[in-house]
Amino acid sequence: xxxxxxxxxxxxxxxxxxxxxxxxxxxxxxxxxxxxxxxxxxxxxxxxxxxxxxxxxxxxxxxxxxxxxxxxxxxxxxxxxxxxxxxxxxxxxxxxxxxxxxxxxxxxxxxxxxxxxxxxxxxxxxxxxxxxxxxxxxxxxxxxxxxxxxxxxxxxxxxxxxxxxxxxxxxxxxxxxxxxxxxxxxxxxxxxxxxxxxxxxxxxxxxxxxxxxxxxxxxxxxxxxxxxxxxxxxxxxxxxxxxxxxxxxxxxxxxxxxxxxxxxxxx
Numbered sequence: 001x002x003x004x005x006x007x008x009x010x011x012x013x014x015x016x017x018x019x020x021x022x023x024x025x026x027x028x029x030x031x032x033x034x035x036x037x038x039x040x041x042x043x044x045x046x047x048x049x050x051x052x053x054x055x056x057x058x059x060x061x062x063x064x065x066x067x068x069x070x071x072x073x074x075x076x077x078x079x080x081x082x083x084x085x086x087x088x089x090x091x092x093x094x095x096x097x098x099x100x101x102x103x104x105x106x107x108x109x110x111x112x113x114x115x116x117x118x119x120x121x122x123x124x125x126x127x128x129x130x131x132x133x134x135x136x137x138x139x140x141x142x143x144x145x146x147x148x149x150x151x152x153x154x155x156x157x158x159x160x161x162x163x164x165x166x167x168x169x170x171x172x173x174x175x176x177x178x179x180x181x182x183x184x185x186x187x188x189x190x191x192x193x194x195x196x197x198x199x200x201x202x203x204x205x206x207x208x209x210x211x212x213x214x215x216x217x218x219x220x221x222x223x224x225x226x227x228x229x230x231x232x233x234x235x236x237x238x239x240x241x242x243x244x245x246x247x248x249x250x251x252x253x254x255x256x257x258x259x260x261x262x263x264x265x266x267x
Contacts (some may be wrong), residue, residue: 001044001045001048002023002045002048003212005022005162005206005212006157006160006162006203006204007159007160007162008024008025008138008157008159008160008205009022009023009024009025009157009160009162009206010022010023010025011023011206011212012041012045013050014036014037014041014047015037015038015041016036016037016038016067016108016111017172017209017210017249018035018172018209018210018211019036019067019204019208019209020206020207020208020209020210020212021034021036022034022046022139022164022206023049023054024137024140024157024162025054025137025138026057026058026135026137026138027136027137028055028057028136029054029055029056029057029058029076029078029200030049030054030055030056030057031056031057031058031059031060031133031137031140032056032058032059032060032075032138033059033060033155033164034059034060034061034062034067034068034164034166034208035059035070035071035075036067036068036070037067037070037111037114037115037208038111038114038115038116039072039114039115039116040114042070042071042072042074042075042116043072043074045072046072046073046075047074047211048072050074051074051129054062054165055076055078056076056078056083057073057078057135057136057137058078058079058081058133058134058135058137059075059078059079059080059081060080060081060082060133060140060155061080061081061082061086061090061123062082062086062152062153062154062155062164062165062166062167062208063082063086063148063149063150063151063152063153063166063167063175064082064087064089064090064093064121064123064149064151064165065149066103066106066107066115066120066121067122067131068116068167068208069082069090069121069122069123069153070119070120070164071116071119071120071122072116072119073119074160079124080123080124081123081124081126081134081142082123082124082125082126082136082151082153083125083126083128083130083135083142083151083152083153084125084126084127084128084151085125085128085144085150085151086123086125086149086150086151086152086153087124087125087126087151088125088149088150088151089149089150089151090121090176091121091123091125093121093243094120094121100117103117103120103161108117125151127141130142133155138157138158138159138160139157139158139159140155140156140157140158141155141156141158142154142155142214143155143156143195143198145187145190145191145194145196146181146187146190146191147175147177147178147179147187147188147190147191148166148167148168148175148176148177148178148188148191149167149178150178150179150180151225152166152167152168152191153166154166154168154195154217155185155221156198156201156202158201159178160203160204161201161202161204161206162202162203162204162205162206163195163202163205163206163218164203164206165195165205165206165207165208166207166208166221167207167208167209168191168195168207168208168221168225169195169205169207169221169222170208170209170221170242171207171210171211171213171221171242172209172210172242172248172249173207173209173210173242173249173252174212174225174228174238174240174242174243174255174256175188175225175228176228176255176259177229177232177259177262177263178239179258179259179263184263185229185232185233185263187194188225188229189226189229189233192222192225192229193221196219196222197217199218199222202214202218203215204217205217205218205221207221218241224240227239227240228240228242232260232263233263234258235264238256243256
C-alpha cells in the first residue's frame with residue numbers, strides 16, 4: 001500500500017483521481033500530509049502505520065479543499081497543521097450550519113458515501129510567516145503561495161529533496177486557478193516561480209493528484225503548467241494533453257472551459 005519515493009518518504013495513492021497521501025519518517029513517528037480518501041483507504045493506512053510501529057506525530061494539510069483535510073481516528077490526535085490562511089478558510093466553512101451540504105455538493109457521486117466527514121477540517125493554523133514545520137523530524141520547509149486555493153502551500157523535505165506540491169504540478173490535472181483571488185493568473189505564475197527557485201534542491205515531486213515525478217521531472221512539470229497559464233492569460237488555446245482529445249479525465253475539458261469563461265469575464 002505504501003510506496004517508497006526517497007529515503008524516509010513514502011506515498012499512498014487513492015483510487016480517487018490518484019490522490020497522493022505522503023508519509024515522512026521522523027524520530028519517533030511520522031508526518032502525514034493530505035491523508036485520503038475513503039473510509040477504507042484511511043483505515044488501511046492507519047493499519048499499515050501501526051504495523052510499522054510508526055505513530056502519527058504531526059500532520060499537514062496543503063490547502064483547505066475537502067479532499068486535503070480528511071482524518072481517521074486510527075491516526076490518533078496528533079496536531080494537524082496548515083497555513084494560517086488555509087486554516088482560516090476551512091474554519092469559516094465549518095462555522096456555517098450547512099457546511100456538510102456544501103461539501104456534499106462537490107463530492108463525486110461514486111465516492112459520496114465513503115468520505116469520512118466526522119473529523120474533517122480540524123486544522124491548526126501556523127503563525128503567518130512560519131518557514132518550517134514544527135515537528136521532531138527532518139527539516140520540512142513550508143512554501144506558501146497564492147495559487148490554487150487560499151493558503152495553499154507546498155512542503156520541501158530538505159534532507160531527501162522531496163517536494164510535496166499539493167494540488168499543483170500534476171501530470172494528469174492542468175492548473176486549477178483560484179478564481180476567487182484578485183489575480184489568479186499572476187498568483188499562479190508567481191507560485192511556479194517559487195517552485196523554480198528550489199528546483200535545484202528537488203529530486204522528486206509528489207503532486208496532490210497524479211503520478212510521483214522522479215529526478216528531472218520538476219522543471220518539465222513547471223514548464224507545462226506555465227505554458228497553460230500563460231495561454232490562459234493571453235487568450236490562446238493551450239496545447240496541453242491534459243485537456244486534449246486523449247485527456248486522462250474527460251471532465252477536465254469542462255473545467256478548462258469554465259476557467260476560460262471566468263478569466264474572460266474579468267477582462
